Amino acid sequence: MKKENKVRLLALLLGTLCLLAACKPSAQPGIQLGISSTQGPGAPVDISSLNASNYPVVDGSTATLPLMAQVYSRVCGVIYEEAERKVTASKTAAAWQMLAEGSVDLLLVYEAPEETKEWLQTEGIDLEIHAIGRDGLVFITNEQNPVESLTQKQLKDIYKGKITNWKTVGGSNQPISAFQRNAESGSQSLFLKLVMQGEEPMEPPTHLLVAGMGGLIESLASYDDSASAIGYSVFYYASEMYEKPGLKFVGVDGVLPQNSTIADKTYPLTNDFYVAIRADEPEGSPARILRNWLLSAEGIQALEEAGYVSAIV
């Protein structure tokens, strides 16, 4: 039985790091949005009232696009290929903002960048946010690179510019080209939260700052010094949506990212992604019905059939 802890966002925004540390043992810094806990699937939800004409406006992160399509296909009774054409993602930061502003109704989305969280806090916008799935921040190198795993400290030191040569971490004598993402990306939010943990990464040269996730993967595979490059993405996107030959995942603390290691969190760099609606969404509205369905056993099944790891156990 689902136990919801519905608390208004502002009441749950934890104002100080001391309070954060007291409530949540994790040392992860930054603003925490009010995320309702979910224990087990919710009760079955009747979605027969939903159809293509009253389907809520759903938005989110690129990596959740297949989930959006799966849900639309299931709820509206259309084939998956048609559902692919009906869904769109404004990307993480913009999607959170658009939900808050009321231009979209429901998000399937990764964690917001700190600036977006600050904006949400400043604006005092009430959202209901539930963890629905879990993904991993993964590090990618060219398959020619002999390094199979890095520790979290080594990753941080690489991105702080303290480790600059692969030989320091057991690789060949080559300088490390460490790609970063743009500040608005969901991957960058996870990188700053899970790896840098409040410390500033080094300023990347312009040519090592890649705007699009696809672009990052392309750059790694093709970069002239390809064996020296390292970058990051989220596991689902890199493994399911755009699998590029010539690349490999690097283990972290000796654990390779896989659905199983992300599910049980033995892979250390995991983070939940969310379903979010505005708190003032009326009872019985299409968005609220869909949200409740996503938290039900049927919703979890749809998520897992799309290849994601459920965060609801």
Next chain:
Amino acid sequence: MLSFGDGWQEDWDCTVLRRDGSLVMQGKGLQLLHSLSTGQVQGIVAMRNVSGAKPLFGHPEVHRYSALYDTNGNLLEDWAKVYYSGGVGDLIVCNNSNYTGKNMSDGLYSISKRQMLYEGVTYVAELGNNRFAVMDAGSVVGVLDGQGREVCGFPMQQDYTGLTGVGNYYASNIIQGNSYTNVVLNHDFEIVMEIAEVENITEMGGYLVVYNYEQQNSRVLAMPSQNIVYETPPQVTVEYFDGEIIITSAQSNNWEQSMATLAGEELITGCEWIVPTCEQDESNAQTFLAYQNNRVLLLGRNGEVLQEHVGEFGNYSAQYTGGNYVVYQDAKESKGYSEENERNVILFGPNLEVLIPAGKYDDIYLLEDAGSTDVYYSAMQYMPGTTNLLVDVYDGSGTLLLEELKELQQTGPGRFVVIRGFSGGLVNAEGNWLYKTSAFGALEDE
């Protein structure tokens, strides 16, 4: 030949395909070179930026390297510090991108001869009527036709700058010492007449229309006699003239437009706009579309109303494109994000039949492809609540061919490079994939 992933991004995978979907080549940063005269593909260029050691404003200097391939993907010129762009015939433009040393020089490169034919050339400018000016930093070096054959010059006898083509004539400045003269030239670069500094020219129906910025009026000259056949009062502009019918707009009357005969007979007045049924650079309309008193009117050459369409309309604008009329009206209801005011747009056929009704799309564009006479329109709507567009494709008779495309990058005769759903590639007009790959390699992520 079409390029998927064209619209260059450094280090992005690109795929060059033939019309049947077969592969020509794949690589990083590929672009097609299109002929300025025919639109046909002249060659394929691969590009990459390489950072140099020399700091430029605190950052490493970046050099553009390019390699040139023929249309079958065979290497013509290996990587060099150079930009390539489309030219005419088998000539392409080659610009040296290495400002600190000699590598490849500026010039026109012959693909068939695999050598530079014209040194010191920086770009090629279209003059109209199948003429192309070969330029060096704003000065005309010579003129080629659309097949790349010399018409005149190499070198020119005078220093022509600011050269623009207006049908059968050119407008240019001639620099002599410290002074310059504004002149009108014929296609043999003979001076036909001088014009004032505050004047510019257009050609309509074989007549020259000279617009004076100071007086804000126009005079219409018969050519080559230069006799004035029509002159507007101040603040009245000639919009169309074909030797018999003239359309003018009057600034003093909120730019209302009128249509009259050269003899002075008024055919219609008080129109928000009048659009001749001919391409933009032509003056041979047999019918005209006008908007007057909440009515869209199809008029004959005598001003007679052939058809009309009545409705609740706001301020309209319209254009004749691809044999049909695209007409915009103010939207009654916002359908999504738009940088401009929300618009509903109608596609009227040549007899004012509604091909695409108002209410669905934010914009409709003719898909232009220089190598094709096929007519296709892209009709775009914003997905509700988002800044994302969905694009549908119609043919010239208003038949829906492709729907719900997330991107429509490029077209060829009966071929479309698209992103549909989570796939991208080449489809035909029936919507069948001829080449299909994941769309996420070209999508920016979150």
